Amino acid sequence: MSATAAELAATVRTGARRARDVVEESLAAIAAGDPEIHAFLEVLDDDARARADAIDRAVAAGEDPGPLAGVPVALKDNLCTRGVPTTCSSRILAGWRPPYDATVVERLGAAGAVVIGKTNMDEFAMGSSTENSCSGPTRNPHGHDRVPGGSSGGSAAAVAAGFVPLALGSDTGGSIRQPAAFCGVVGMKPTYGTVSRYGLVAFASSLDQIGPLTNSVADAALVLEVIGGHDRCDSTSLPQPAPEVVVAVERGVEGVRIGLVSELVDGLAPAVSGRVREAALALEAAGASVEEVSIPQFRYGLAAYYLIAPAEASSNLARFDGVRYGLRVDGPDVAAMNVASRTAGFGAEVKRRIMLGTYALSAGYYDAYYAKAQRVRTLVADGFAYAYSKFDALLGATTPTTAFALGEHTADPLSMYLSDVCTVPASLAGNPAISVPFGDDGAGLPVGVQAMTPALGEPMLFAVAGALERAAKADR
Amino acid sequence: MTETLPAGWEVVIGLEVHCELATTTKLFCGCLNAFGNEPNTNICPVCLGLPGSLPVLNRQAVELAMRIGTALHSAISPSTFHRKNYFYPDMPKDFQISQYDAPINRGGRLELPDGTEVGIERAHLEEDTGKTTHVGGSGRIGGADYALVDYNRAGVPLVEIVSAPDIRSAAQARAYAGELRAILVATGSSDGRMEEGSMRVDANVSVRREGEPFGTRCEIKNLNSMRSLGRAIEFETARQIALVEAGGRVVQETRHWEEGRGETLPMRSKEEADDYRYFPEPDLVPLDPDAVWQAGVAAAMGPLPADRRAALIGLLGSAPTPAQTEQVRSVVASDLDALVVAAAERGAPATLALVRTANEVAAVAGRAGSLDPGAFARLLALEAGGELSATQSKEVLAELLVSGGDPGEIARRLGFEAMDAGALHAAIDRVLAEHPADWERFLAGEDKVRGFLIGAVKKATANQADPGTVNARLNELRAGGR
Numbered sequence: 005m006s007a008t009a010a011e012l013a014a015t016v017r018t019g020a021r022r023a024r025d026v027v028e029e030s031l032a033a034i035a036a037g038d039p040e041i042h043a044f045l046e047v048l049d050d051d052a053r054a055r056a057d058a059i060d061r062a063v064a065a066g067e068d069p070g071p072l073a074g075v076p077v078a079l080k081d082n083l084c085t086r087g088v089p090t091t092c093s094s095r096i097l098a099g100w101r102p103p104y105d106a107t108v109v110e111r112l113g114a115a116g117a118v119v120i121g122k123t124n125m126d127e128f129a130m131g132s133s134t135e136n137s138c139s140g141p142t143r144n145p146h147g148h149d150r151v152p153g154g155s156s157g158g159s160a161a162a163v164a165a166g167f168v169p170l171a172l173g174s175d176t177g178g179s180i181r182q183p184a185a186f187c188g189v190v191g192m193k194p195t196y197g198t199v200s201r202y203g204l205v206a207f208a209s210s211l212d213q214i215g216p217l218t219n220s221v222a223d224a225a226l227v228l229e230v231i232g233g234h235d236r237c238d239s240t241s242l243p244q245p246a247p248e249v250v251v252a253v254e255r256g257v258e259g260v261r262i263g264l265v266s267e268l269v270d271g272l273a274p275a276v277s278g279r280v281r282e283a284a285l286a287l288e289a290a291g292a293s294v295e296e297v298s299i300p301q302f303r304y305g306l307a308a309y310y311l312i313a314p315a316e317a318s319s320n321l322a323r324f325d326g327v328r329y330g331l332r333v334d335g336p337d338v339a340a341m342n343v344a345s346r347t348a349g350f351g352a353e354v355k356r357r358i359m360l361g362t363y364a365l366s367a368g369y370y371d372a373y374y375a376k377a378q379r380v381r382t383l384v385a386d387g388f389a390y391a392y393s394k395f396d397a398l399l400g401a402t403t404p405t406t407a408f409a410l411g412e413h414t415a416d417p418l419s420m421y422l423s424d425v426c427t428v429p430a431s432l433a434g435n436p437a438i439s440v441p442f443g444d445d446g447a448g449l450p451v452g453v454q455a456m457t458p459a460l461g462e463p464m465l466f467a468v469a470g471a472l473e474r475a476a477k478a479d480r
Numbered sequence: 481m482t483e484t485l486p487a488g489w490e491v492v493i494g495l496e497v498h499c500e501l502a503t504t505t506k507l508f509c510g511c512l513n514a515f516g517n518e519p520n521t522n523i524c525p526v527c528l529g530l531p532g533s534l535p536v537l538n539r540q541a542v543e544l545a546m547r548i549g550t551a552l553h554s555a556i557s558p559s560t561f562h563r564k565n566y567f568y569p570d571m572p573k574d575f576q577i578s579q580y581d582a583p584i585n586r587g588g589r590l591e592l593p594d595g596t597e598v599g600i601e602r603a604h605l606e607e608d609t610g611k612t613t614h615v616g617g618s619g620r621i622g623g624a625d626y627a628l629v630d631y632n633r634a635g636v637p638l639v640e641i642v643s644a645p646d647i648r649s650a651a652q653a654r655a656y657a658g659e660l661r662a663i664l665v666a667t668g669s670s671d672g673r674m675e676e677g678s679m680r681v682d683a684n685v686s687v688r689r690e691g692e693p694f695g696t697r698c699e700i701k702n703l704n705s706m707r708s709l710g711r712a713i714e715f716e717t718a719r720q721i722a723l724v725e726a727g728g729r730v731v732q733e734t735r736h737w738e739e740g741r742g743e744t745l746p747m748r749s750k751e752e753a754d755d756y757r758y759f760p761e762p763d764l765v766p767l768d769p770d771a772v773w774q775a776g777v778a779a780a781m782g783p784l785p786a787d788r789r790a791a792l793i794g795l796l797g798s799a800p801t802p803a804q805t806e807q808v809r810s811v812v813a814s815d816l817d818a819l820v821v822a823a824a825e826r827g828a829p830a831t832l833a834l835v836r837t838a839n840e841v842a843a844v845a846g847r848a849g850s851l852d853p854g855a856f857a858r859l860l861a862l863e864a865g866g867e868l869s870a871t872q873s874k875e876v877l878a879e880l881l882v883s884g885g886d887p888g889e890i891a892r893r894l895g896f897e898a899m900d901a902g903a904l905h906a907a908i909d910r911v912l913a914e915h916p917a918d919w920e921r922f923l924a925g926e927d928k929v930r931g932f933l934i935g936a937v938k939k940a941t942a943n944q945a946d947p948g949t950v951n952a953r954l955n956e957l958r959a960g961g962r
Contacts (some may be wrong), residue, residue: 084532095533104525106532205531207764238534239764316762319563322574323529327629338569338627365565365757374759 005030009075009169009223010431011115016074019063023074023118030076030120036169042142043152043162045081047121052076055118070116072230077112078162078171082129083214085109086205092205093137094127096349097330106203107238108172108214108231115230120168123158127351128321129179129207132423135414136353143410146449147187153183153423159217160187164406170227170438171217176207178402178427181213181439185402188441190469191217192224193427195459196434197242199228199237206320208313209240212432221440221469225249228462240376247462250309253470258291260476261395262365262425267302268400268426268454274454275445280401283442283453286475287399296441297395301387302429304380310421311364311377317354318361324349354416382430385433392458397468401426402439402452436465440472486725492686492694492715497660497785498640499670500608500678501544506902507607507637508535515676519630527635529572534763540635541583544669545605546777549585551663551784552600558768559584559604566754570610570629578606578640580758584767589665590643591786592655593809599644618680636648639669645684645694650713654706656682660794662785662813674705681709684875686730687720695720696730700744702737710884716744732844787813791819795830806833814842822853828860836860840877847881855880859887869938871944872896899944907945911936923958926948930954 005012005026008412015021031049038044059069075449079085082092084102091097109119126136134157135141142157144150145165152161156173160183164425165169173180175193175221184191192215199214206212216227231247266285269277284294326332333344350358363371403426413420430437436459452474457465486492503513509526525533549556562580583604590598611633616625641660647653661672661679665709672679686697700716703709715737720730735744769777792808793800800808811817816837823833833856841848859880863873868891876890891897899907912919913938918929930951937950 082532091530100531102525102530102532104530104532202530202534206763237536239536240762315759319565319575319757319759322565322567323531323572325569325574326565327569328528328572328838329530339567342567362757365759367755367757370757370759 005033005076005141005166005169007169008220009072009218010220010226012075012169013071013073016059016063016116017068019352021074023059023063023069024053026074027052027056027118027120030168033165034120035287037165037167039477040143040148041145041161041165042140043123043158043165043167044078044121045091045093045124045139047156048088048119048244051088052118052120059118067287070114071226072112073116075117075170076120076168077117078123078159078168079109080125080156080159080171080173082125082174082205082207083109083122083172085119085122088122090122090205091138092128093125093139094349094351094354095331096137096324096345096412099331100329102203104203107200107235107421109203111231112172117230117389120229121163123156123171125158126155126179127354128205128317129155129174129176130317130353132178132182132420133408133413134158134183135410136351138351141410144187144407147407149409150449151186151410151412153186153403153407155179155183155219156191160184160189160191163187163189163217163219169219170223172214172227172231173208173217174204174212174214175427175431176211176313177431178281178424180217181402181427181437181452181454182423184217184439185441185450185454186407188444188450188452189217189219190221190224190438190440190473191215191452192228192288192438192469193292193430193436194228194232195436195462196244198232198247198460198462200238200241202235202237206316209291209320210314210316211309211313221438221466221473222250222253224438224465224469225253245461249462249466252463252466255467256290257287257468257471260292260397260466262287262292262294263391263395263398264294265302265391265398265400266296266298267300270313272401273405273445276401276403276405276451279442279445279451280399280453283472283475284399287471290471290475292468292471294399295395297391297398299387299391299429301380305384305429305432306421306425308377308380308384309424309432310349310360311373312381312432314357314361315374315377316361316362318358318365321350321354321358353417381432384429388429388433388435388458394456396464397461398456399458399468400454402454403427406447406449406451426454433459434461435459438465438469440469440476442472442476486691486721489691489721490688491713492645492688492697493649493650493653493696493713494645494648494684495643495653496640496682496684497643497657498638498680499664499672501541501637501639502668503538503540503544503637505538505540505634507538507541507605508635511584511635513636514632515678517632519628522632523634527572528631529574535653535761536576537764537767538637541605542767542769543777544601544637545584545639546665546774547667547669547781548603548664549588550774550778550947551667552584552585552588552590552603552641554588554600554603556584556769556774557586558582558766560766561605561764562758563761564756564758566756567710568609569627570612570631570634572610572634576607576609577761577764578861580666581602584635584769590659592652592659593786593789593805594655596652596655600645600655601642603639603641606638606640608633608636608638620740630800645686650710650717653713654710657706657709659785660815664787665815666783666788667781669921677704681711683709683716685713685716687724695724698732698744699732699734700737701747702733702739704739706861708737708739710746711742715742719744730834733793733860771814785812789816792817792830792834795821795824796834797830804834810842811838814845816842816845816848819848819851819856820851823857823860826854826857828857828897829864832860832864833857836873836877841881844881850884851881852884855884855887862887862891866946867948868896869943870948871943893913895942895943895944899941904941904945904949905953907941908937908950912941922954
């Protein structure tokens with residue numbers, strides 16, 4: 005689908021086009037392309053058609069179904085959908101159908117969006133390539149021998165392949181931005197607390213945020229306004245309405261002070277750093293001032309992240325014990341049943357992170373690992389604070405390389421973890437960040453440029469992202 | 481209580497009391513906090529720990545915890561929640577949300593009715609687990625065929641109150657638990673029912689020779705009543721002293737009180753040491769009740785048991801006898817002190833109101849609420865004025881408690897016409913005339929016939945004669961030499 009979500013909704017709301025036709029176009033694209041791409045774990049044909057028909061009836065009755073009327077949306081499979089399997093790409097959740105919708109799913113529905121299906125991901129969002137999925141990897145639409153990134157690889161690929169104009173992902177250390185960069189789409193992680201996590205199966209609670217993957221910056225802004233804002237079901241949800249960002253996209257960057265972060269440019273794949281420097285020049289041409297800035301604390305971000313996130317995950321994933329839902333493998337007693345179920349139910353990467361996290365929280369190691377990692381997290385936030393005392397926004401690469409080949413890093417977890425090095429800092433600080441496609445690497449693989457702003461700086465972030473998008477299009 | 485420790489030994493006790501808060505809903509969700517419903521009916525995604533669910537703190541639970549802290553003179557403090565991680569089927573998330581290094585109530589003290597002060601280390605909020613029933617086989621954890629889990633209790637708010645190791649006897653431990661229960665009930669924070677498990681007591685017990693440092697402690701669980709609390713501590717104290725005197729050493733362990741066998745037994749030891757991997761609960765934000773909120777909670781609290789006991793003792797007009805002290809304690813503990821106060825305000829003698837409330841009214845505590853304080857006061861006035869004997873008064877009170885009404889009318893209906901002095905004197909004269917030999921012995925100073933003579937007068941007057949009045953008349957007659 006080439007039209008943006010905003011364009012589709014506009015035609016459906018005026019009755020110029022039926023939601024049913026939009027949904028059929030999406031379903032046909034999936035049927036034709038997804039056997040190769042494998043972005044979807046589940047396609048909800050019947051539900052989507054019924055929902056589209058209901059929207060068409062509402063339009064015919066003179067009602068307004070909302071700003072996303074009839075827009076097909078794909079949901080990462082860690083977002084709970086009432087009565088629809090939600091597996092997190094894990095065997096351990098086989099057969100589980102949540103009895104409730106995530107807050108973001110409710111809000112999308114209230115805005116008229118039509119859920120088309122659930123997308124593939126790294127198991128429990130742990131991974132950077134969508135290869136850690138119990139149902140096999142997703143392929144990158146820009147190169148079928150390439151990974152789409154992860155963990156929201158299915159969502160990014162579904163948008164990039166034109167199956168849907170928008171998808172939701174979740175970002176813990178870069179899981180929206182990194183696959184967006186690899187797949188050449190826009191991916192945005194909001195300020196922590198902006199979007200309710202209620203109904204998002206937790207990976208690392210203090211880092212997880214839900215955000216949009218779209219074909220345009222304006223669509224990402226539109227979705228954020230729909231899904232953002234306080235939710236009383238999430239105690240960490242900020243007590244304020246969604247940020248007003250749609251109007252910011254066209255605002256421009258005249259006079260905006262932008263810091264180009266050395267640590268997110270130097271030492272990366274030359275094709276990537278070259279594009280980032282071009283993006284900086286383009287922003288300068290659009291009226292911004294750009295200066296290079298070093299934030300040395302970023303170097304320790306990845307290490308801190310790979311202690312904090314697994315620590316929280318080890319606790320969050322304890323509940324998958326075979327007692328109440330999902331996979332159960334029997335054993336002679338309860339403890340044996342727990343072990344057998346978890347052994348069979350979790351994949352290797354999830355087990356690795358549970359072990360890492362359990363170790364980091366253990367008596368005698370807590371201070372050396374978890375507590376120290378939290379102090380490093382504060383250092384990273386301090387680094388940002390210093391930079392934001394001089395700049396309105398920061399710029400860098402989203403990823404150190406473009407999409408790597410399937411299987412390239414599966415034997416070496418550490419090299420896979422390095423793929424998150426550019427995205428982890430904003431996650432640790434809880435700041436918003438966005439990846440905008442900015443040309444390719446000369447071999448046809450997209451490059452993503454990352455913009456970041458202070459917490460609650462979404463309007464500025466979208467202004468910069470809008471300028472980047474205009475510059476990238478003008479460049480072609 | 482029989483607890484004479486061997487000379488030179490001292491027992492050191494600290495109690496950990498878990499009480500379920502009397503909130504309408506659970507600690508982190510909107511499910512009902514109710515006891516005795518059909519299994520797995522008060523549950524939702526949050527208290528079942530379903531993937532994606534998140535906790536939201538219950539304001540009422542925080543307020544009840546603050547009431548407890550206020551009553552225990554704790555510092556209500558900025559606090560955070562932690563996760564305590566361990567696997568158990570009745571714990572839906574396989575971690576418990578609890579408070580760890582920053583509890584809502586820090587420090588404090590509890591004064592026992594006899595004036596002893598016991599330090600409070602903390603009183604923190606946490607969630608309860610579900611309830612597992614082992615079925616089939618031996619019914620014991622190891623030998624059951626299967627287990628049923630009821631999650632109705634999962635997520636019910638608890639406050640865990642940890643005392644300092646300041647308790648020095650089983651009797652004091654019981655007094656502490658009793659006083660704490662009275663405080664929980666008086667502040668409306670918990671119903672304090674040990675039988676229903678809404679108040680659960682664990683005891684940490686160690687022994688030492690006087691003047692020596694603390695010994696190694698054992699934690700005793702499964703104390704389901706005040707009686708088992710006392711018995712278990714006595715048993716454990718004796719066990720530890722005997723062990724040490726025989727040259728052995730106390731091993732730090734958790735022991736289970738077996739009510740039937742009357743002894744504590746070590747619980748199945750775990751293969752490895754507990755490591756709960758506490759870390760800050762990332763799904764909840766820090767809790768910091770401001771001064772206005774704290775003051776509001778304190779202002780909404782009624783008087784505490786100690787204050788209520790002091791008020792009753794004040795009514796008595798003189799220093800209480802040991803029996804009265806116990807009556808005051810029990811009347812306040814069973815929440816009947818307001819009746820004594822109300823009767824006294826309506827002119828009844830406070831001492832009489834106290835003893836009747838502590839004995840006759842408390843015996844049918846379920847009916848106490850329907851007793852009209854005015855009628856109660858009138859009845860006590862009749863008794864004090866000699867118009868009803870104590871026996872008659874108790875009968876009228878029993879009737880009042882069952883069906884209400886006017887005490888004077890009930891007395892008439894029961895035939896308890898007050899005797900005037902003339903009729904009583906005549907009846908006494910008649911009885912003395914019928915028993916001349918006994919009368920002579922009484923006159924000669926033989927007091928043991930006094931009871932016989934009073935009994936004879938009561939019999940002759942169909943119980944209408946008040947024994948006290950008869951007794952006084954007999955003394956009068958003897959002094960006057962007839």
